[in-house]
Amino acid sequence: MMRQNIQFDSQGRLRHFLTTEGLSRQTLTGILDHAENFASVINKPVKKAPLLRGKTIANLFFEASTRTRTTFELAAKRLSADVININIQTSATKKGESLLDMLRNLEAMHCDMFIVRHMQSGAAHFIAEHVAPHISVINAGDGSHAHPTQAMLDMFTIRRHKPDFTALRVAIIGDIMHSRVARSQIHALNILGVPDVRVIGPHTLIPPQAEHLGVHVFHQMEQGLRDVDVVITLRLQRERMEGALLPSEDEYFNSYGLTPEKLALAKNDAIVMHPGPINRGVEIDSTVADGPQSVILEQVTNGLAVRMAVMSLILGRGNSVDSE
């Protein structure tokens, strides 16, 4: 049974990265600082660091995602690890093989790390609880629960523009209910000391007792966006219309779409973020997405450095970037 935080090994070092919840400010800041080192490696002509030479990393994607899988794969390769991609919707579990049987098989291939994406909340925890002791698990998104590396790359991007977290007002707009990204961001922002984290959306997309996560809930953009330093828009899934959560994309855009007029309510130097992929004209207007305040493409670039940082912190426990 899980009583302690299983993200740490017996020496208190990060062994798995499953959620930002329950981590310390020191741990999160450590990841961000480490990522700064890699951000400079990425810009060098020789882009590889030999930190994870000889290590094998398996991308286990139970849910399709080319973008996320590609950044993890690239991050692993930049660290000189071997990578295997296993697209599981098309294989094993469909044939009735249990998730655990499949894990045992992969363990037998001497993997060191599993990058897991799964449609069920808690899947990464489940796998982390049952893997062999030499294997680490990174959660690349589990259901509506967590997506910690995405949250950390967002924190990294924020910090590059707004270095003092303790002076920030951050608003997250959209489908908080189903968003693993939002949950991980909210925990991370709270841990890093942001005093005012807001979520904005209609009642149907805000989960019950959201305040307990450490946010202020707003249903109107006009109030929620006022004087914020960071605006994060979330992707709206088309399926949300079918569950009677929203009447139409059009009405959603009218109420919650980020337009230049609404953005003007935020601080003049506010940055605009989006975890991608963007639905232009649904959650965000093109002029905002491509405008001067947008840091959306930077987020993508930073994703690589942050994932390299997390992987090397976990697998190369003790090694530093400069050691070789």
Add this chain to the structure above:
Amino acid sequence: MRLLITNGRLIDPANEIDGQVDIAIADGRILACGDIPTEFQADEIIDAREQIVCPGLIDLAAHLCEPGAEHRGDIASETRAAAAGGITTLCVPPDTDPIIDTTAVSELIHQKAEAAGFARVVTLGALTQQLKGEQLAEMAKLQQDGGCVGVSNARRPVKNTLIMRRAMEYAASCGLTIFLHADDPGLSGQGCVHEGGISTRLGLAGIPESAETVAVARELMLIEQTGVRAHFCQLSCAHSVQMIARAQHDGLPVSMDVAAHQLHLTDMDVGYFNSQCHVLPPLRSQRDRDALRIGLRNGCISTICSDHQPHDADAKLAPFAETEPGISALETLLPLSLRLVDDGLLSLPNLIAKLTSEPARILGLNRGHLGAGSHADICIFDPQQHWTVTPENFISAGKNSPFADWELKGKVTHTLLNGCVVYRQ
């Protein structure tokens, strides 16, 4: 077989007995309680010194997995577990496979239980054919020929309110009690935990309180209209208890029970996706748990049941929402209930009534009491014996329990069914 139970503290709430009384048993029945005839010659004497002697427990809800899911357990294995838990009568819901909508299935269950000989099993017949909520099942036949003690649609909600009304009317004309699992399927949807702070934190689909309360409200209106005797099974919400208590106060023929785990756990216990805490209805908030306890104390909740659902190990080894709900609960029913006495909620005789005479009354069974002439279904337990829950050691085929490693007090030492010892520690 002639038995004498001596030196024990007899608690027989139906007869308002609580004291050191010896019991003589002959031919499966109680020959005498106290004032043992001098000529009585016992084949065996059970010394129950410092132990409690009470009627065998009666469990209103236990899934025995047979017929249909024998890989999880069967009538023999689960009734044996019941005996180890001091339970002598079990009531099974109709959602077996095949469903108890024909007398043959009910008879099969009775026969298997009799052949195993560990506990008496009574059945609830289906309310609607195949539990589909479309056509009425042959309730009168199920009652008269199949021996069903009530009717129920188990955990398959009857969506169409008109069908529910007709089913209640028909059950009322048969004099049958209807056993209700209050659930509005639209509201519960794909949910697997209580909708609240925990579902929000874990990103799991929640089952709102209204999934239960909306259904309770609908059923109460129909009960009032049809006059059927109704029993609400395994409630989980404070508001449900309030509404039903008010209906009782207004004179409606309604009763309710609660599963033992709902009195001890809350949604907080789900922690980081502990699948052993995946149950239906879900573990709810502290406020709900407290209201269930208070409902028990003030008598509007008359019974505690196990809601036993054994599973094979694989059923709990998956990401939370993909695991099977339910707890293997027969062997922890009594000690978990005894905790309520230690918590100062109920007196011991009052608690025992909720495990014996009260469920017997709801099922319309002439059991749950130990006067002279009664069936000798008896549970003897040591109220002071401490033990650590080790699910691997359960007699039940299901080792799924969120109470693993809990320190509990109270252990059954003997269980008698019709005057025969069916369990001995």
